[in-house]
Amino acid sequence: DIQMTQSPSSLSASVGDRVTITCRASQSISRYLNWYQHKPGTAPKVLVYAASSLPSGVPSRFSGSGSGTDFSLTISGLQSEDFATYYCQQTFSSPSTFGQGTKVDMK
């Protein structure tokens, strides 16, 4: 199975900050990388697919980049509603695997 490792595991930030989360795959996955946001008690929400594409309705302050083994999710101008846990997911090979998550909380 492909292992996905996120860093950091948690971070504290303020509204308006620029936040970057990284995700590293244990082998090359091309651009088969998705990012999700999850808040407790709610349904997870997709933010980025294919490493850098935003689904309709996702705010433009979210962006994704990377290919191969190294990827990142950037939030440009953190909003109060962005405090959540973020997960990367590889869909290059089965089983699809997720990173362990990065919790973004208020500084």
Place this chain on the structure above:
Amino acid sequence: ERQLVESGGGLVQPGRSLRLSCAASGFAFDDYAMYWVRQPPGKGLEWVSFIGWNGDNKDYADSVKGRFTISRDNAKKSLYLQMNSLRPEDTAFYYCAKEVGGNAFWYLDLWGRGTLVTVSS
């Protein structure tokens, strides 16, 4: 409004069975592959199972293979997960999710809010 609603979770003893359901609404359920993903308390997300749009194609995580069975009823717009021989390590929130993208860059574009399964004596 597109929606997925899970049900059927609860407290169950080790070795017993439980059946989860997921009711879909607001989209053409029979056009899409569906997934079950779980999250143990305090831990990350884990893919559990997949079923193709017509039920012919299925796959399972090694951790549940031989114990869990995924199925769907397109007429009822419902997804199911039959869980047998449950273990304490199966304790988790279970989410159903809808795939979009097919064989290319697929992703899960709609998720339910989850149902909690607790396996304990």
